[in-house]
Amino acid sequence: MAVRTPLIIVLLSALTALFFLSVIIGPAGITMADTLRALLWGQGEAATLVMREIRLPRAILAVMVGASLGLAGAAMQGYLRNPLAEPGLIGVSGSAALGAVIVLQTGLAAVWWLALPFAALGGALASVLLILLLAGPRGSSLTLILAGIAISALAGAMTTLVLNLSPNPFAASEVVFWMMGSLSDRSFDHVWIALPFMIIGWILLLSLGRPLDVLTLGEDAAATMGVATGRTRLVLVLGIAACVGAATAVAGAIGFVGLVVPHILRPFVGARPSSLLWASALGGAVMVLAADLAVRLILPDRDLKLGVLMAIIGAPFFLHLIYKTRGEVR
Amino acid sequence: MSVFPAAFRTIALGVALLGAASLAASADAPKRVVSMNLCTDQLAMLLADEGQLISVSHIAFDPLSSPMVEQAARYRKNHGQAEQIFAMQPDLVLAGIYSDPYSIGLLRRLGVEVVQFPMERTFDDIRANILKMGQILGQQDAARQMVTQFDTDLAALGSVTAEHPTALLHYANNYTSGDKSLAHHILLAAGFANATTEGGIAAAGSVPLERLLLLMPDLVISGQTYPGASRAEEVLDHPALRRLREKQSGARLTDAEWVCGTPFVLRAVMRLVDIRKRM
Numbered sequence: 001m002a003v004r005t006p007l008i009i010v011l012l013s014a015l016t017a018l019f020f021l022s023v024i025i026g027p028a029g030i031t032m033a034d035t036l037r038a039l040l041w042g043q044g045e046a047a048t049l050v051m052r053e054i055r056l057p058r059a060i061l062a063v064m065v066g067a068s069l070g071l072a073g074a075a076m077q078g079y080l081r082n083p084l085a086e087p088g089l090i091g092v093s094g095s096a097a098l099g100a101v102i103v104l105q106t107g108l109a110a111v112w113w114l115a116l117p118f119a120a121l122g123g124a125l126a127s128v129l130l131i132l133l134l135a136g137p138r139g140s141s142l143t144l145i146l147a148g149i150a151i152s153a154l155a156g157a158m159t160t161l162v163l164n165l166s167p168n169p170f171a172a173s174e175v176v177f178w179m180m181g182s183l184s185d186r187s188f189d190h191v192w193i194a195l196p197f198m199i200i201g202w203i204l205l206l207s208l209g210r211p212l213d214v215l216t217l218g219e220d221a222a223a224t225m226g227v228a229t230g231r232t233r234l235v236l237v238l239g240i241a242a243c244v245g246a247a248t249a250v251a252g253a254i255g256f257v258g259l260v261v262p263h264i265l266r267p268f269v270g271a272r273p274s275s276l277l278w279a280s281a282l283g284g285a286v287m288v289l290a291a292d293l294a295v296r297l298i299l300p301d302r303d304l305k306l307g308v309l310m311a312i313i314g315a316p317f318f319l320h321l322i323y324k325t326r327g328e329v330r
Numbered sequence: 331m332s333v334f335p336a337a338f339r340t341i342a343l344g345v346a347l348l349g350a351a352s353l354a355a356s357a358d359a360p361k362r363v364v365s366m367n368l369c370t371d372q373l374a375m376l377l378a379d380e381g382q383l384i385s386v387s388h389i390a391f392d393p394l395s396s397p398m399v400e401q402a403a404r405y406r407k408n409h410g411q412a413e414q415i416f417a418m419q420p421d422l423v424l425a426g427i428y429s430d431p432y433s434i435g436l437l438r439r440l441g442v443e444v445v446q447f448p449m450e451r452t453f454d455d456i457r458a459n460i461l462k463m464g465q466i467l468g469q470q471d472a473a474r475q476m477v478t479q480f481d482t483d484l485a486a487l488g489s490v491t492a493e494h495p496t497a498l499l500h501y502a503n504n505y506t507s508g509d510k511s512l513a514h515h516i517l518l519a520a521g522f523a524n525a526t527t528e529g530g531i532a533a534a535g536s537v538p539l540e541r542l543l544l545l546m547p548d549l550v551i552s553g554q555t556y557p558g559a560s561r562a563e564e565v566l567d568h569p570a571l572r573r574l575r576e577k578q579s580g581a582r583l584t585d586a587e588w589v590c591g592t593p594f595v596l597r598a599v600m601r602l603v604d605i606r607k608r609m
Contacts, residue, residue, distance in 0.1 A: 026538075026540055027538035027540055027541055028538070028540035028541050028543075028544050030544075045546065046543055046544045046545075046546045047544070049543050049570045049573055049574065050540040050543050050544065050570070053568070053569050053570035053573065054539060054540050054543070054568075054570055055540070104559040105558055105559055107558075107559070109559065110559065166558040166559075166560070167556060167557045167558040168556045168557060168558035168559060168560045168563070169556055169560075170502055170503070170556070170560035170561075170562035170563060171558055171559070171560045173562075174560060174561050174562065177561055185504070185539055185564070185565045185568060187568050187569045187570070188569055189569060300538070301536070301538070
C-alpha cells in the first residue's frame with residue numbers, strides 16, 4: 001500500500017477545496033457567509049433548506065459517484081492489464097442504466113426502494129460477466145472494445161425503447177439523462193439508495209490491491225504466489241457491478257471517469273495497481289466534483305449533462321491511448 | 331364547501347340549455363362539427379346542439395387532462411389526424427392555435443373549414459372563447475348566458491380578501507408559471523399571490539429548485555404526475571419540498587380543471603379559496 005504521501009495530500013486538498021466550492025456556489029445566489037451559517041447552524045429557514053437538502057447531497061453524491069467510477073476503472077484496468085478498459089465505455093454503465101430504467105418504468109422501484117440499485121447492479125453484473133467471458137483473462141484490446149461496442153449499443157437501444165414505451169410523457173426525453181448522467185436535483189434519498197452498495201463495492205475492489213499487483217507478473221506467477229485468480233475475478237466482478245450499478249442508478253451513465261483518472265495518476269504511483277486503486281478513488285471524486293461544478297458555472301440554467309463534459313475531456317485521452325496501443329490492436 | 335353548487339351551476343347550465351338552444355340555432359350553423367383539441371372539445375360539448383358535434387379528441391377521454399370524460403363518451407374519438415377527421419365528413423373542424431399545422435393545412439386543402447381558438451391565458455380570454463364558440467356554433471344566446479353565469483359564480487366564490495398568501499406553482503422539471511398563464515390567474519382569482527412573480531421571476535419556465543425554495547411560499551401547488559416514472563417528476567417529491575409542505579394543508583395538485591380555460595376553472599378556484607380560508 002505504498003501510496004505516495006504528497007499525492008494523497010494533493011488529492012485530499014483538491015477534494016476539500018472543490019467540495020467547499022460545490023456547496024457555496026449555486027443559482028440561488030446566497031452569500032458565502034450565509035451559506036455556511038445555514039449549512040452548519042441552520043440559520044435562515046429557506047437558506048437551510050437549500051444548503052442541507054439540495055447542495056450538500058449533490059456534493060456528497062459527486063464524491064461518491066466519482067470515487068466509485070474512478071475505483072472501478074482502475075480495478076478493471078489492473079485486472080485486464082489494459083488501459084482501455086473502462087466501465088462506461090464497454091457498456092457496463094449502459095447496462096446498469098437499462099436495469100434501472102426497467103424497474104423504474106415497471107413500477108417496481110416505487111414498491112421497494114432497493115429494487116432500483118439491485119436492478120442497476122444486475123445490469124452491470126451481466127455486462128461485466130459477458131465482457132470478461134468474451135475478452136478472456138488477458139483482456140485483448142480488440143475483443144474488449146468490440147464486445148464493449150456491441151453491449152453499449154444494445155443497452156442504449158433497449159433503454160431508449162423502454163423509455164419510449166413509457167406512458168409518462170417526460171420519460172422519452174430522459175434518454176439523455178440515462179446516457180449522459182447528471183447530478184442536478186438529486187437529494188439525500190439518492191445518497192441513501194446508493195451508499196450501501198457503493199461501500200460494499202469499495203471494500204471489495206480495495207481488497208484487490210495485492211492480487212492485482214501480483215497479477216502484473218502474469219497469471220502463472222500469480223498462481224505460484226498464492227493468488228486465487230478465480231476468487232480475484234469474482235470479487236472484481238461483484239465490486240465493479242456494485243460501484244457502477246449504484247452510481248448509474250442515481251446519476252445516470254457517466255463515462256470516461258474510470259479511463260481518464262487512472263491514466264493521469266498512473267505515473268505518480270509508479271504504475272502499482274494497488275496504489276492506483278486508492279489514488280483513482282480520490283482522483284475520481286475530484287474529477288466529478290470539478291465537472292459538476294463546471295456544469296453549473298458554464299450553463300447554469302440548462303442542466304448540461306455531466307457525461308457530455310466528461311466525453312469532451314475524456315475522448316481525446318481515449319483516442320490518444322488507442323494511438324499509443326495501436327500496435328497491439330490488430 | 332358551501333360554494334360548491336355555485337361553481338357547478340355554469341356547467342349544469344351548459345347541459346340544460348341544449349334543448350332550448352336548438353330552437354335558437356340558425357339554419358346556416360354547422361351540422362357536423364369535429365373538435366381536435368382538448369379545450370375546444372370542452373367548450374363545444376358545453377355549447378353544441380344535440381347531434382351538432384360528432385367527434386372530440388382522444389385527450390377528452392383521459393381523466394388526467396379532461397374534466398368531461400363522461401360526456402366525451404357520447405362522441406366519436408379522433409386522434410387529430412387529417413385522414414381520420416376527413417373521413418368523418420365534417421363541415422367544421424375546431425382546433426387550437428397550437429394544433430398540428432400539417433393536419434390543419436391538409437384539412438383546409440381538402441376544403442374543410444377549420445377554426446382555431448387561441449389559448450386562454452386570462453379569465454377574459456375564457457369569456458372571449460366561450461362567446462367565439464357560441465358564434466361559430468350558432469349558439470350565441472347560450473354562450474352569452476354561460477358568460478353571465480360564469481361571472482355570477484366567480485363573484486359568489488367569496489374570493490375577495492385583504493390577505494394574499496403566496497402560492498408556488500411547481501411542475502415537472504422545475505417548471506413554474508409566470509403571469510402569462512391561466513394557472514396564475516386561477517391563483518389570483520382565489521385570493522392568492524403567485525410566489526414566482528412576487529419573487530421577481532417574471533417569465534414562466536424552468537427555474538432552479540433552490541431559487542424556488544428561497545421564495546418560501548405559503549403553499550406549494552404541484553403539477554399532477556403521469557403513470558410510469560420519470561426523473562422530471564421526481565423533483566416534485568424532493569425532500570426540500572417535503573419539508574416545506576409539512577407545515578401546509580389542503581389539496582395541492584393541479585388537475586384537469588386547470589388545463590383549459592372553461593367554466594371548470596371555477597372548481598379549481600373554489601378549492602383554492604377553501605384551502606386559503608383554512609390557512
